[in-house]
Amino acid sequence: MKAEIIAVGTELLLGQVVNTNATFISEELASLGFEIYYQTVVGDNTQRLEKLLDLADGRSELIILCGGLGPTDDDLTRDVVAAHVGESLETDKQAMTKISRYMTKIGREMTENNRRQALTISGGKVVKNPRGLAIGTFYQGDETAYLLLPGPPSELIPMFHEEVVPLLTQLLPQKEVLTSRVLRFYGIGESRLVTVLKDLIDTQSNPTIAPYAKENEVTLRLTAKTDDKCLADKLLSTMEETIMSRVGTFFYGYGETNSLMAETVKLLKETNKTVTSAESLTAGLFQSLLGDVAGASVVYPGGVVTYATKVKSQLLGIPLDKLEENGVISQFCAENMAKQIGKQLETDYAVSFTGVAGPDSLEDQEPGTVWLGIYSRKEGTRAEKFMFNGNRNQVRHHAVMRGTDLLRRQILKETEK
Numbered sequence: 001m002k003a004e005i006i007a008v009g010t011e012l013l014l015g016q017v018v019n020t021n022a023t024f025i026s027e028e029l030a031s032l033g034f035e036i037y038y039q040t041v042v043g044d045n046t047q048r049l050e051k052l053l054d055l056a057d058g059r060s061e062l063i064i065l066c067g068g069l070g071p072t073d074d075d076l077t078r079d080v081v082a083a084h085v086g087e088s089l090e091t092d093k094q095a096m097t098k099i100s101r102y103m104t105k106i107g108r109e110m111t112e113n114n115r116r117q118a119l120t121i122s123g124g125k126v127v128k129n130p131r132g133l134a135i136g137t138f139y140q141g142d143e144t145a146y147l148l149l150p151g152p153p154s155e156l157i158p159m160f161h162e163e164v165v166p167l168l169t170q171l172l173p174q175k176e177v178l179t180s181r182v183l184r185f186y187g188i189g190e191s192r193l194v195t196v197l198k199d200l201i202d203t204q205s206n207p208t209i210a211p212y213a214k215e216n217e218v219t220l221r222l223t224a225k226t227d228d229k230c231l232a233d234k235l236l237s238t239m240e241e242t243i244m245s246r247v248g249t250f251f252y253g254y255g256e257t258n259s260l261m262a263e264t265v266k267l268l269k270e271t272n273k274t275v276t277s278a279e280s281l282t283a284g285l286f287q288s289l290l291g292d293v294a295g296a297s298v299v300y301p302g303g304v305v306t307y308a309t310k311v312k313s314q315l316l317g318i319p320l321d322k323l324e325e326n327g328v329i330s331q332f333c334a335e336n337m338a339k340q341i342g343k344q345l346e347t348d349y350a351v352s353f354t355g356v357a358g359p360d361s362l363e364d365q366e367p368g369t370v371w372l373g374i375y376s377r378k379e380g381t382r383a384e385k386f387m388f389n390g391n392r393n394q395v396r397h398h399a400v401m402r403g404t405d406l407l408r409r410q411i412l413k414e415t416e417k
Contacts, residue, residue, distance in 0.1 A: 001174060003034040004060035006052060008068040008077050009151060010043040021066045021149075021156055028160060030223075033174025034062060044074040053084045057144055062172065067151030069134040071113040078137065081146055082121045085139060089119045092126050095135045102133060121148075127163050131155045138167055145172060176225050179232035183220045183240065186260050186405050188250040190218045196246050200239070207235050209243075216401040217260065252408065260401060261289050264408045268299035271415055273348040275407060277303035278316060278337040280328065280354040281370065286400045301345055306337070316340040328354055329365040334383035338373030342381075349410065350375035351403045352383075357392045368395050372403045374410055 005025055011017045022039045029036055038060065042052050056063045068077030082089050095118035103110045117134040120126050127136030127147070132155035137148045147164065149156050185193065190213040194201065197220075201209050207224040222239055224232040244251060253263040268275060277286050284305045290296050306312040309328055313320040318336045326332035334352050342350030351374060358367030368390070373383040384406065388398035 001034050001061045001172060003029050003036050003062040003064065004038040004056050005036065006056065006063060006065045007041045008044065008049065008065055012041045013043050020153055024157060025064060025160065030178045032168055033177035044068065044076060046076055046080055049080045050084065062145045062147065064147045064149065066149050066156060069117065069148060069150045071116050077148055078119055078121065081148060085121065085141055085146065087122045090122050091115065091118050092120050092135055095126065099133050127159065127167065129155055129159050130162055131158050140171065176227050178223050178225050179229065179236065180221055180223045181236045181240065182254060182256050183222065183243065183251060184217060184253050184258055185247060185250040186217045186252050186401065188218060188247060193218050193247060197243060200242065207239050216398060260404050262293050264404050265290065265293045265296055265299055267408060267411045269295065271411060273411065274299050274301060275349040275351065276301060276341050276345040276347045277350060278341040278352045279305050280307055281357045282353040282396050282400055283307065285396055286351065286353060286403060289400060301347065304341060312337065327363045329356060329363045329369055329371060331371060331383045334371035334373035335381045338375035339381040342375035342377065348377050349407060351407050353399050353403055355399065357395045359392060370399045372399065372406060374406050376410055376414065378414055
């Protein structure tokens, strides 16, 4: 079944609000077996929405509208759709009772516009809103079905999970469903990844392969379309094995919301190891991203930010004359930063970051020049030099990603021995 998403709201057209609902609904519909061919944004305008519905009728069998169900005059979605399908609006008693109780609770008088949120299209099914007041409606015509949902994601998302999925599964069951698997890669660019997998991408059928470039990494979404979950998993696993045989060395994990840092923290936990860090050009960014991962305190006792040369000497115990002799943008500095902080905090590993984020050069080193140090209690200390492109913040993020990957690979190396 072909589906279409229409987001209603002038604030979306003006860029005041990001249309995250379309992304969420597309993924959810795909997992249910619907094919999403069109996504459209239209302002709070009756005539334009009417024209868009006429167009959507001729190309889609399920039309989902988000937004325009609130209490104000510009919330016109339910009115336009009702007129479009030739039905009137009626008040849902349960919704009206909920609104009335809410108004009493907050000490406000019920107004006529508040009652609008309890309106539904005659002949349709009410879609309850567990987190808000504006109800949705599912209306099934002879050839086209319409689903009206409120705009706020905090209401739409739980509404979709709790009410819409069971409703669509029951009333519009799809014979075949989509099963996806997301593979995440670091250390290889999108162009190179696509080149290596070109023959697979060019001849893809089922499963399909979709590469996506993200900041400092690349993901591959493998999608199989079948009526059998076991068969889908088998198709995905077979394709994954082929991909891994070519670019597996750059693979670090699965999932849409996973991260390189999260996988590294997971590895540290699984191996019962700890890590610390000494940061110069990254100014605590490594520590910040690590702290975003739940449970990071188990593997990370703390670290230091040592911007100035004197502070590197004072806090880390690196001889000041040696730092001045070698420079802070050097192998010597990176190795000693990692080694000293690792020994001071008695951790299994330590990572250090020093370099030139830009925009100006430092110690005759070009912006983007970075030294990363890795200390291992088991294997000692080493440092590697990198050149990263981009502005100041991009260089810092590149450095943290690469440092995290060096740490992850060091853990894997020692674990495999």
